[in-house]
Amino acid sequence: ADNKVYRASTFAPVNIAVIKYWGKRDAKLNLPTNSSLSVTLSQDDLRTHTTASCSTQYPKDSLTLNGSDQDISGARTQACLAELRTLRRQLEESDSSLPRLASLPLKIVSRNNFPTAAGLASSAAGFAAFVRAIANLYELKSTPTELSRIARQGSGSACRSLFGGYVAWQMGDKKDGSDSVAVEVAPAEHWSDMRAVILVASAEKKDVSSTSGMQQTVATSTLFAERIANTVPRRMQEMEKAIADKDFAAFASLTMKDSNSFHATCLDTEPPIFYMNDTSRAAIRMVDMINSEAGKTIAAYTFDAGPNAVVYYQAHDEAKVAGVFKSVLGDKEGWEGARGKSVEAANTPK
Ligand code: PMV
Structure with missing residues (x-):
């Protein structure tokens, strides 16, 4: 492959639940014991900004948050990365003119403009931005609901940050979690x-x-x-x-x-x-x-x-x-x- 750096950026907003997600029926897939509902807050005020890039120049996958290196070996992060790479690989297999990005090391740079892990839903905006930035980099055609299924595996509440306005996370009842996704209940304008x-x-x-x-x-x-x-x-x-x-x-x-x-x-x-x-x-x-x-x-x-x-x-x-x-x-x-x-x-x- 060439040694170009491919890059995409995104913002993801914080959401604050009004009906809370609390309890997992499957800890590995982050499947909840109940549905939940949230309001997405303005990303002018509270948000994560994330840039995803990939290149043969990078030694391995890496993630920094507010300037400090993060451990990405955890099962949650790895699950998101594996899902996104699989979708990219499918695109590459269907179109041979596409650059082979799925196999390149990723460098993710993320910044919050609010305190991390203080109960301010930082993981929600964080994983939503993480998934969307890589989806943008890979030029995936996935809908927000499809991406919500992936972000959910990073942090449950993150699936709701793929949408604005009033958002429900439907708990679903399938074992593989394919129906445990976020949907818009009403747009912000409503x-x-x-x-x-x-x-x-x-x-x-x-x-x-x-x-x-x-x-x-x-x-x-x-x-x-x-x-x-x-x-x-x-x-x-x-x-x-x-x-x-x-x-x-x-x-x-x-x-x-x-x-x-x-x-x-x-x-x-x-x-x-x-x-x-x-x-x-x-x-x-x-x-x-x-x-x-x-x-x-x-x-x-x-x-x-x-x-x-x-x-x-x-x-x-x-x-x-x-x-x-x-x-x-x-x-x-x-x-x-x-x-x-x-x-x-x-x-x-x-
Ligand atoms: O997404 P997690 O695993 O950080 O869980 C969030 C749980 C609450 O914020 C308390 C409730 C919710 O629905 O956001």
């Missing part, structure tokens, strides 16, 4: 005044990874069985309706209940897992206060596997929600200054 303010209670790495937290929950929580058998399937339907109707009160109520249900199953494990801290609980009380003062539900909190709050609201309530958080909590200890950052629900990344 409900375009959705906003989120993110309150960084701690930018440190979370102490229980989502993988081990899920494993422990599935193994030891008794609440968990009810959550996956009844609670989540019902709420998925109710959430899709709330989004179709642009019914913020219903959206908010379901979002808060589902976050609490997920954290309750974590507390119900042996030993218990605490992702939220005192600062997180202060944020919950603040949302309650904002809603009581408004006389209706205008703000909804949700927490992933970490203490940071994401508060959803609608643009016309900016002052009453994001404004209050920024002014009241902005200079309190634990909130590291004016941490609130508002972002819009965004479109499918190009």
